[in-house]
Structure formats: C-alpha cells, structure tokens
Amino acid sequence: MRASDRAYQRLRNEILEGTLAAGTLLGEVEQAERLGVSRTPLREALSRLTADGLADQTQGRGTVVSSVSLDDVDLLFELRLPLEVQAARLAAQRGDAERFTALAERFSQVEEALAAPDGAGREDQEARCYDLAEELDEAIAEAVDNSYLTGTLRGLRVHLVRVRRLARDEPARLVESAREHRTVCTAIASADGETAAAAMLIHLRRSLAYITDRSAASADGPKTRP
Template structure:
C-alpha cells in the first residue's frame, strides 16, 4: 500500500469514527510522526480528505476537521433521499431478487440479534452490504458515484446520534422492508420504504442533538 493511501485510510477512519472531532487541527509534522510516513504522503492524504469535504483548509490554521452542523445534516439527507430512493427503485427493476431476499432475511435476523445485545459494528457491516448491493443493481454509474461521494459525510452524521437499541432495531426492520420490496420487484414500494427509513433516521439525529452538540464523547 502506498504511503499516501495508508495515511488517507487512517485519517479517514479517525474522522468518520469521531476519533478526530470537528475543528481538530491536522498538522503535517505531527501526523507524519504518528502515521510513520513522510510529510508528502500526509499532504496528499489531506488534499483528498479536503476534496471529500471531511477536512477544510483554514487560513493561518492549516487544515482542520470539518464541522458537522444540523443544517448540514438536513441538507445531506435531502440529497440522500433523492439518490437512495431512486437507487432502490432501479434495483427493484434491474437487480437480482435472490440477493435482496437474502438481505431481507439477514436484516430480520439482525433485528433479533440487536435485541439480544449483539455488536452494532456487525450491523453497520450489514448496512454496507446493502449499499454495495444497491450500487451493483441500480445500473447507473453516475448515481453510484454520487452516493459514494456522500457516504463518508453521512457516516459522520449518523454517528452524531446516540446509539439507542430501539432505534437500531427499528432501522433493521426498515432495511428489511426495503430489501423485501426490491426482491418483490416493486420500485414504488422500495422508494417509499427508503424515504420512510431516511426520514426516521434524520429525525433521530435531530432529536439526539437538539442543541447542535458535538459528536460522540464530545
């Protein structure tokens, strides 16, 4: 793995997981020492992160981790609803019904596992499998690229909210309904189920951060 890719992946994960909170100054010298690479790969990594909107160049302060306001979250979800509802509808028309039927069963089982206290990281990996299936099945590379561009920002937004077990179980049921509609070849139902899920997810974030607080542990 190239040094710049190593630096990018490490910083990307730290930002998305809120280990680097909004406003954190990312100094090249410190990062090169911490990551065990020279300053040039760090500079390249920071450039990529800035292009993705995860970091921002601040005059006199260098590069800092971008803030996530509730207004930004609302705007992201407006775009996400447009993209994901269409992707779900297209997947219902073009995708492999068997794959989504299996995902529907997986999400149903995940809901039971979450109720029993299983790892939330396992659930997020399953959600990633759904993203990959939608990307593969929607048949529109421009739509896929748009979704991939906003997913790191959405991952940060999602982690602004506290992980309530009840909400995660409800999310599993909502994802299961989306997959069931796609597997049944019902594009309008799939789009509607996606819209319901995203509206519920956004409301959960807004309810969890009524005073525009920072992310987990902040």
C-alpha cells in the first residue's frame, strides 16, 4: 500500500471513529511525523479527505477536520432514502440469494446476543452489528453493479457514520436495527424487489426518527461544554 493510501486510511478511520474531532487541525508536520510518512504523501491524503468532505481547507489555519452536526441528518436522508431503496430493489433482482441469506442469519445471531439479559460481551456485539451493516452495504453495492449509484451512496454513508456516532445508538435501538437489517437481507434473498425496497424504507425511516429524537433530546438537555 502506498504511503498516501496508508495515511488516508488512518486519518479517515480516526475521523469516522471520532478520535479526530471536528475542528482538529491536521498540521502537515505533526501528522507526517505521527503517521510515519513524508509531507508529500500526507498532502495527497489530506486532499482526498477534503474531497470526501471530511476535512476543510481554511485560511490561516490549514487543513482541519470538517464539522458535523445532527442538524445535517434531514438533508442527508433526503438523498439517502431514494438511493438506498432503489439499491435494495436492484440487489433483490441481481444479487446472490445465498450471500444475503447468510447475512440474515448472522444478523439474527447478533440480534439475539444484543437482546440477552446478561449483556455479556455487549460491546463486541455492538461492534459486530456495525461491521455487519457495512458488510451488507458492500454486498448490496456488488449486487447492484452500478458505480454511479453505489459511488454516491458511499459518499453519503461516510457522513452518516459520523452523525450516527453523535446520536449514540442505545442497546434497544441496536437490537431493532439488527432485526431490520435481517429483514432487508431476507427480502433481498427472496428476489422480491418491492419487498426489499419496502424493508429498506422502513429501516431508514426508523433510523431517521431515532436520530431526530436523539437530536431533540440533546437540544433540550443541559448545555455543557465539549
């Protein structure tokens, strides 16, 4: 892997995970030393992050991690809903039923583990749930085989990951999300495009309602400094 690719992947992951918060200065000298690359590949990485919308070039400061807010969610979902629904519909028509059946089973296992009353290994299961959701996204993208559609969705999902982390999914919501993803997988595996589209729409609407409620609760809560 090229040095610029390594730097890009590392910085991208840190931004999505929240390790590098919005407004963090990505100084060339500091980041190059920290990541063990020279300044030329680092500049390439920063340019890619800027193109992704994860970083901004500012006058006087340089490159900083871009801002993200729960207030952005409505705008993101306005575009996400029709694209994700169409992707699910096409995946049902073009995808490998066995692959989505296997994913449905894995979501079922995560759902059961997350709902367990003892909560053993909950953090691992939460991470597994998020990883499975990303795997489902990739499976749908490969099934659809439309670079224009899936490319646009990948760009959207980057920002939605950051918004989701701000909303902080509660255990009960993760159980529901795993169940909804399982239903999407089962519908795609059945090769029924309209059922798959409906299942995806239900999941997205519930996700939007959850994030919106969390945003409202955060706005009404006590004001604290970050």
